[in-house]
Every structure is written in C-alpha cells, then in structure tokens.
Amino acid sequence: MQEQEPTVFIIDDDEAVRDSLKLLMQSVGQRVEVFASPAEFLASYDENRPGCIILDIRMPGMSGLELQSKLNEMHCILPIIFITGHGDVQMAVQAIKDGAMNFIQKPFRDQELLDLINDGLKLDSEQRKELLEHKEILKRLATLTEREREVLKHVVEGKANKVIAADINLSQRTVEIHRSRVMEKMGTKSLAHLVRQVMQVKDQVEL
Amino acid sequence: MNVTMSYNRSVFILNNDRHTLNTISEVCQRLNIETKTLGSGAQLLAELDHEAPLCIFSTSKLADMDSTALLQHIQQLNDELPVLMVGQSGEVHCAVNAIKQGALDFFTQPINSRRIQVILQTLLAKDHEQ
Structure with a gap:
C-alpha cells in the first residue's frame, strides 16, 4: 500500500485546460487523473492515495478555495498547487494562508508547472513518511x-x-x-x- | 522627546503612494496612533534599531531592495513584528511570496480603509493585552 505510485489530481472546469494538462503529465510519464469539479474529485477521494492537487482557483459552484477548506477539514495532506489568473491576489493570499503549497499564474510555461509538481510530490511523500512514523510512535506509546x-x-x-x-x-x-x-x-x-x-x-x- | 499624548506604539509606513499614505494616516489618526514615514528599506531597518512599531505598512516595490529581502531582514531583527504589504492587483507572485515569507497580509491598491482599521484595532488589542 505504501509503495503506491503518486498521482497528480487536476481539478479544473475548463475542458481544454484539463486535456492539455493531462497530456503534459502523460508526456513525462506522470500518473494523472482529471476532474471537472470539486464535487467530482471529492466523490473519488481516497486519503491513502499519494500525490498532489492542481486546483483552479476560480470555478463555478464550489470554488477552489472552498474545496481547499473542505479538504483541510478532512485533514487531507495532499499538497495543493493553485492555478490563478491575473488579479487574483486576494484569493491567492487566502489560499497560501490556508496552507496551499504554491500557486501558478496563467499563462505559465510547462516546465514551471512540472517543477512545482515535483516539489509537491516530494512534500507529500515526506509528509506521509512522517505520518507513518507518528502512527508507529503512538502505537508504541499505547x-x-x-x-x-x-x-x-x-x-x-x-x-x-x-x-x-x-x-x-x-x-x-x-x-x-x-x-x-x-x-x-x-x-x-x-x-x-x-x-x-x-x-x-x-x-x-x-x- | 518623551512628551507624547499617545499610549500606542507608532506605525511605520514605507515608501507608499499618496493615496495609500493618506488612507493609512487617516485611520491611524482616528485610532490615536502616530505614524512615521520612511523613504527606503535601509532607512526602515535603521529605524527598527531604535523603535519597535506596532506594525509596518510597506510597498511591495521598494527602490533599494526587493520585498522578500526586506521581510527577511525585518524578521531577523524581530520575528513577531507584523508587516503588511501594499501592492498592485497583478502581483500574485509577489503577494504569495510575501505571505510565505511571514507577512501578515497583502493589500492591493486602492486599499480599503475599513480593512486597515480592523487590522490596526486587532493589533492594538493584542499589544495592550501583553
């Protein structure tokens, strides 16, 4: 179970963006899953699956920020990288205050995003390792x-x-x-x- | 220079445009807080050696250093000093870096005097508690 391959979870309401990001991930051999809405992502969310989240900050219905706070409530540890547009300063600030790992501003270069994803996956794997250690310590304490x-x-x-x-x-x-x-x-x-x-x-x- | 009417610590304002400066000054006056306007990052850091302000309002674009460096310097001097950045609405990158670097908040111009007032009142209350 621990050796599961990490997945990049992409949540964006724009189909063209989803398709191009999916292609980008596949081109570097990165496992990827795309979702058209936060609700769709939540429906298949499994806390045991490692990876990171690429999240559009502006979406109709539940926004990226709302999904983030929902995931925080659920103690989700997947690092979140937000995609923001020009002029989303207040939202980006809020996202970072709420624990987002980073953000990327449209338009961006592929390599920029890939670098952030690398950081995200690394952080996730470190956090999971730590979590596992904590569990072991708690078990021993008990x-x-x-x-x-x-x-x-x-x-x-x-x-x-x-x-x-x-x-x-x-x-x-x-x-x-x-x-x-x-x-x-x-x-x-x-x-x-x-x-x-x-x-x-x-x-x-x-x- | 120990004759002061105010019990409040002062607010440092760094290098901001006229509208921002006026808005912050007005709110401070209402709350009986003195303000000190500084022209550069170096001046600010020098001033911090003499006085610990309630908080600092700094522009995100300084002439003599970048805002990340400024935040780092301030934190080395006093890591509990609240820094509030003021910048343009397009500066997402700068804003995020500022928050990661420990800035309390990032406002876009034109700043909203109500938000400034709320923040200052919160900081005053915290300061008086201690």
Whole structure:
C-alpha cells in the first residue's frame, strides 16, 4: 500500500485546460487523473492515495478555495498547487494562508508547472513518511502501562532516576526497571531518540 | 522627546503612494496612533534599531531592495513584528511570496480603509493585552 505510485489530481472546469494538462503529465510519464469539479474529485477521494492537487482557483459552484477548506477539514495532506489568473491576489493570499503549497499564474510555461509538481510530490511523500512514523510512535506509546507513562513523562522532562523516584514515591531501582521497559517498548536504546519520539507526537498525545 | 499624548506604539509606513499614505494616516489618526514615514528599506531597518512599531505598512516595490529581502531582514531583527504589504492587483507572485515569507497580509491598491482599521484595532488589542 505504501509503495503506491503518486498521482497528480487536476481539478479544473475548463475542458481544454484539463486535456492539455493531462497530456503534459502523460508526456513525462506522470500518473494523472482529471476532474471537472470539486464535487467530482471529492466523490473519488481516497486519503491513502499519494500525490498532489492542481486546483483552479476560480470555478463555478464550489470554488477552489472552498474545496481547499473542505479538504483541510478532512485533514487531507495532499499538497495543493493553485492555478490563478491575473488579479487574483486576494484569493491567492487566502489560499497560501490556508496552507496551499504554491500557486501558478496563467499563462505559465510547462516546465514551471512540472517543477512545482515535483516539489509537491516530494512534500507529500515526506509528509506521509512522517505520518507513518507518528502512527508507529503512538502505537508504541499505547502499549505502556500507566506507571511507565508516568516515568516516561519525567524522563522526557530531563529528570534523573533519583529525582523521579522521589517525585513519584518509588525506589530508584523500580524507576530504573520501568525506564528500561519504556525504552524497550519504544524500540530505542538512546534517551535522545526517546525524547525525540515523544516530541514528534506531543500535539497528538499527552503523557 | 518623551512628551507624547499617545499610549500606542507608532506605525511605520514605507515608501507608499499618496493615496495609500493618506488612507493609512487617516485611520491611524482616528485610532490615536502616530505614524512615521520612511523613504527606503535601509532607512526602515535603521529605524527598527531604535523603535519597535506596532506594525509596518510597506510597498511591495521598494527602490533599494526587493520585498522578500526586506521581510527577511525585518524578521531577523524581530520575528513577531507584523508587516503588511501594499501592492498592485497583478502581483500574485509577489503577494504569495510575501505571505510565505511571514507577512501578515497583502493589500492591493486602492486599499480599503475599513480593512486597515480592523487590522490596526486587532493589533492594538493584542499589544495592550501583553
């Protein structure tokens, strides 16, 4: 599943644009899917498929910006590259504030777009890797007992075993045992790595 | 020079056209904020050594440096200082870069005094909280 080939998802209401972009993608051997509207894209959206989105900012019905905020709500991590026209400054600013990766202004050169797509696919793959790591860390954290979590919390705060022992009323030897179980369960031998793991998921879990 | 009627920090305005300058000045006057007009990016950076303004309104087209460089310099001096850019409606690229570079917002000319007022009021409220 992880090795899935990335796809460029193109969403534009203009058929001529869709066709030419599709051709461009195919000419460089890039897997591509085109959609005439945000609704059409949402209907087939699958969060497990890697890639990036090329999105027209102006469309009848649901606009590009509306699709972006919908995707944000859905925690979609696909990087978005907006296609904007001349004079769309306020919309482009909004799009970037809302987390769009980049934008391209019409008319553009093919290579310009291809470069942006390269960046997009790279970003997506990095984000997915990170997400996978987070999941793994969370999974490991979930196997800790309450005591082990407590010890971990103190360890991450940088306290020595002796201090932790006094803080939570255990013998130093018991703290040492908990600590080594924590290291084992978290799959690490280094304190620095342990701390880094906890820091990586600190927004998602409280010790 | 410590006699000042205002409790508010001042607003720096960089290199803007007359209409933009007047609009910002008027709003600032209403809100009891002093303004300081600066002629170049270098002048602005020098001024930032002496004073931390409430925010900076800068044109997107400076004579002595490009706006991305200006934003970088400002951030090195004070990364919490809000910078508001003012530019033309066609400058999508410039606007996006400014936001990515940490500008708080990008306005196109002619600027709307209500939006300026809302932003300044928000910044004032935040400033007084601290």
